[in-house]
Amino acid sequence: MSATDVVITGWGVTTPLGGDVETLWANMLAGRSGVRRIDERVKDYPHWEQLPTLIGAPMAVDPAGVLPRVQARRLDRCEQAALVAARQAWEHAGSPQVEGERLAAVIGSGIGGVSTILSQDDLIEEKGPSKVSPLVVPMMMPNGPAGWVSIEFGAKAGAYATVSACASGAEALALAARLIRAGEVDVVIAGGAEACIAPLTIAGFAQARTLSRRNDDPERASRPFDTDRDGFVLGEGAGVLILERADFAAARGARVLGRLAGYGVTADAHHITGPDPTGAGQIRAIRAALRIGEVSPSDVDHVNCHATSTVVGDIGEATAIRAALGDDVVLTAPKSSFGHLVGAAGAVEGIVTALSIRDGVIPHTLNLETKAPEVELDVVAGEPRRGAIRAAICNSFGFGGQNVSLLFTPA
Numbered sequence: 001m002s003a004t005d006v007v008i009t010g011w012g013v014t015t016p017l018g019g020d021v022e023t024l025w026a027n028m029l030a031g032r033s034g035v036r037r038i039d040e041r042v043k044d045y046p047h048w049e050q051l052p053t054l055i056g057a058p059m060a061v062d063p064a065g066v067l068p069r070v071q072a073r074r075l076d077r078c079e080q081a082a083l084v085a086a087r088q089a090w091e092h093a094g095s096p097q098v099e100g101e102r103l104a105a106v107i108g109s110g111i112g113g114v115s116t117i118l119s120q121d122d123l124i125e126e127k128g129p130s131k132v133s134p135l136v137v138p139m140m141m142p143n144g145p146a147g148w149v150s151i152e153f154g155a156k157a158g159a160y161a162t163v164s165a166c167a168s169g170a171e172a173l174a175l176a177a178r179l180i181r182a183g184e185v186d187v188v189i190a191g192g193a194e195a196c197i198a199p200l201t202i203a204g205f206a207q208a209r210t211l212s213r214r215n216d217d218p219e220r221a222s223r224p225f226d227t228d229r230d231g232f233v234l235g236e237g238a239g240v241l242i243l244e245r246a247d248f249a250a251a252r253g254a255r256v257l258g259r260l261a262g263y264g265v266t267a268d269a270h271h272i273t274g275p276d277p278t279g280a281g282q283i284r285a286i287r288a289a290l291r292i293g294e295v296s297p298s299d300v301d302h303v304n305c306h307a308t309s310t311v312v313g314d315i316g317e318a319t320a321i322r323a324a325l326g327d328d329v330v331l332t333a334p335k336s337s338f339g340h341l342v343g344a345a346g347a348v349e350g351i352v353t354a355l356s357i358r359d360g361v362i363p364h365t366l367n368l369e370t371k372a373p374e375v376e377l378d379v380v381a382g383e384p385r386r387g388a389i390r391a392a393i394c395n396s397f398g399f400g401g402q403n404v405s406l407l408f409t410p411a
Contacts, residue, residue: 002246005261006177006410009254010095010242011351012088014081016235016338019061020088021146023334024348028363029336029384030161033219034060034338038197045199048326050160052245053211055199055218057235057339074135075148076113081344082145082193082299083152083239089189093242094254098187100156105149106176107161107193107240110166110343110398111201112142118198149240165398166306169239170346170406174263176243186248191240191347202234208273210310222340223367224307224333225314225375230277235339238345246335252260256411258354262293263389268401275313279320286324286393287407293407295391299324302362302392302405304353307333317395318375325393332356332381336366346396346404353394353408361386 016034020025027034042048063080064072065272072080086107089256090096096103116134116139122133138144143161150159158179162171169192176190191222205211212231213233214221241260264285268276275282290297303321308316314333321329334352341348356362361384394406 004181004241005246006180007246007249007259008088008241008257009244009249010093012085013239013348014059014084015048016060017353030164035218042199043378052206052213053202055216055221057233059237064373068337076139077195078113079144082107084273085238085240086097086149086189087241088236088405089242096187100154102186102187104157104179104185105155106147106172106190107146108172109142109145109345110165110168111196113140114196118141130342135268151190152214162190164402165400166342167396167398167402167404170396170404173309173350174265177260178261180245186245188243188373190243191268192344193238194341194343195235195236197236220367222309222336224309224336225371225379226368227370229309233339235341237341237344239344239351258411259409261288262407264288266403270401273399275316279316280402282320283324289405289407299387300325300329300391302315303331304331304349305331305333306395306396306397308313308335315374332362333365353392357389357410360388
């Protein structure tokens, strides 16, 4: 391990499967689902019963109940989630003693404070502009989570907000690693947050034919790689990691949980919502992560897939993985367990990937009953699979044609 290697020293989450990392992990390995009916989240809106999708994956623990009441009222739900996860991660890392000028925050969000936008728009229409909150702008802006996290921990080396749709959380980790490798910072609080379960986003994704419509069978709705898949399930949450320069972590005696060894960030430049059918951008992202991490394809034992359960996306990713890594890699798709967390997905799944390496176990993909014949790779199903993992890739792809692959290796 070189002095400029990027190591993980802490992590925190709030997710549909639990309000902390170990609860999330235990529930994943037990095969539990965080997907359920969400009637209570949408029933106050006109025409809610016309929504084609009435299932989702809300956070298991309300972040507003974790934060002080006054603070929670000043934050959008997305910002609340980011702070909850960041506080967990910082404490888990041992509250690093680092100069503010050498500490950065990088928190991604695909959409930002959509709940605030919608509720305040309703308010101005019903009661006029004088009733709009003076905090509406900082509550709805996509860089709000990064700003609040930087304020909370005194991160003065930058408060970056990666906004790349479903790749936002993963791109935050990639940017954090770049900052550390460039010598600009010693520590980065990095991750993603999203809380966009609302009628507008549900209707929009549904109109784009990307959401599952299994309203009567929520827990079986997300079915990555299955022949009967019909779309993803919208979730919410946050994941944050504390990333450090290896020599800085060693000097303070930090416990190292794993390494973010490489990253690849590419763009398809093809279509605003659909992936490049050749998979070229995804392949380049995986190969870039391997190149930076100085790892050969044959050394990668596992891929934590983006696999959202859409008809086209899952096949394209499997094809790209096979082209970049060969036939022997083992896949899993965690969105089957906790839905698609959009801007938080890459960060939460990055933590899951590091946990797989730490414990030598790959969680199984729920609801995979008949694997699509086009997926010519080994996808873990039925029960978790145990065995040492030398290196693992975590993929995240977003609207806009944005691709991020992260390479994780053991501590």
